Amino acid sequence: MPEIPDLEAVRHYLMPRLEGLTVERTEAPVPWLIRTGAKDLDSLVGHQFGEIHRLGKFLLFFVDDGRMLVINPMLTGRFHWVDASAKRVGLTGVVMGFDDGHEMRYSDQRRMGRWYLVAGEDLASVPQMEKLGPDVMSLDEDEFVALLRKRSGQIKNVLTNQEVVAGIGNAYSDEILWEAQLHPHRKRSTMDDDDLRRLYRAMRSTLEWSIQVVDETVQSEGLGKKEEWRQHLRVHRRAGEPCPRCGEPVKGQERSGSETNYCVRCQPLFVPA
Numbered sequence: 033m034p035e036i037p038d039l040e041a042v043r044h045y046l047m048p049r050l051e052g053l054t055v056e057r058t059e060a061p062v063p064w065l066i067r068t069g070a071k072d073l074d075s076l077v078g079h080q081f082g083e084i085h086r087l088g089k090f091l092l093f094f095v096d097d098g099r100m101l102v103i104n105p106m107l108t109g110r111f112h113w114v115d116a117s118a119k120r121v122g123l124t125g126v127v128m129g130f131d132d133g134h135e136m137r138y139s140d141q142r143r144m145g146r147w148y149l150v151a152g153e154d155l156a157s158v159p160q161m162e163k164l165g166p167d168v169m170s171l172d173e174d175e176f177v178a179l180l181r182k183r184s185g186q187i188k189n190v191l192t193n194q195e196v197v198a199g200i201g202n203a204y205s206d207e208i209l210w211e212a213q214l215h216p217h218r219k220r221s222t223m224d225d226d227d228l229r230r231l232y233r234a235m236r237s238t239l240e241w242s243i244q245v246v247d248e249t250v251q252s253e254g255l256g257k258k259e260e261w262r263q264h265l266r267v268h269r270r271a272g273e274p275c276p277r278c279g280e281p282v283k284g285q286e287r288s289g290s291e292t293n294y295c296v297r298c299q300p301l302f303v304p305a
């Protein structure tokens with residue numbers, strides 16, 4: 033599932049390329065991806081996109097008439113930026129042709145992505161949007177600590193709950209907790225402010241570093257081959273490999289279809305008093 037660094041890379045890649053281009057035609061081979069109605073897509077013809085923003089795991093494409101194209105790629109949504117003559121790969125769900133001969137395509141192997149075209153002021157009408165917590169990258173340390181202090185439960189669940197803070201998923205929660213040396217099942221209520229401050233700094237450094245790494249990869253390789261770029265991660269999906277900090281084999285724990293990875297030595301569950 034694409035997370036903040038993946039979506040930032042898509043945004044940084046597409047924004048300068050879309051600048052000044054006008055939509056010439058659209059096509060929706062998988063019409064139900066467009067939740068506000070596939071016919072909506074045609075109304076983009078003749079329009080241009082302005083800025084692209086990211087909010088949690090959503091990308092927001094600003095349209096020149098005040099509307100907004102809101103996209104949540106969910107598990108397997110990929111963006112492609114290709115010449116219109118290029119062969120289609122994967123399960124192409126949406127195509128937008130521009131006046132310079134390029135196409136922005138969206139493929140989605142599991143067809144679970146969600147597109148919405150709404151008036152800018154109706155952003156809150158997009159499902160999940162109203163309940164969405166603040167984007168985690170928009171918070172300063174004090175705001176982050178104050179928000180998490182109000183929550184109970186295991187810290188990994190708190191961190192990935194989009195109603196608490198938006199943008200962190202399974203992969204980056206493992207990375208951030210490893211960096212902060214906090215066990216994923218540690219109860220938030222057993223963590224003091226120092227733990228939460230350490231968690232905030234681990235979150236910033238992990239995500240800022242990852243945004244840079246993924247950006248560089250995507251700028252050189254282009255979009256479309258993947259929906260997520262994970263080669264730089266240190267513990268996520270590395271069960272059995274040595275922990276880069278202490279050498280202990282990374283632990284993998286499968287729960288309801290998603291894997292949690294951590295180091296039992298660096299991330300103790302019980303901290304001696």
Ligand SMILES: [Zn+2]
Pocket residue numbers: 275276277278279280295296297298299
């Ligand atoms: Zn370790």
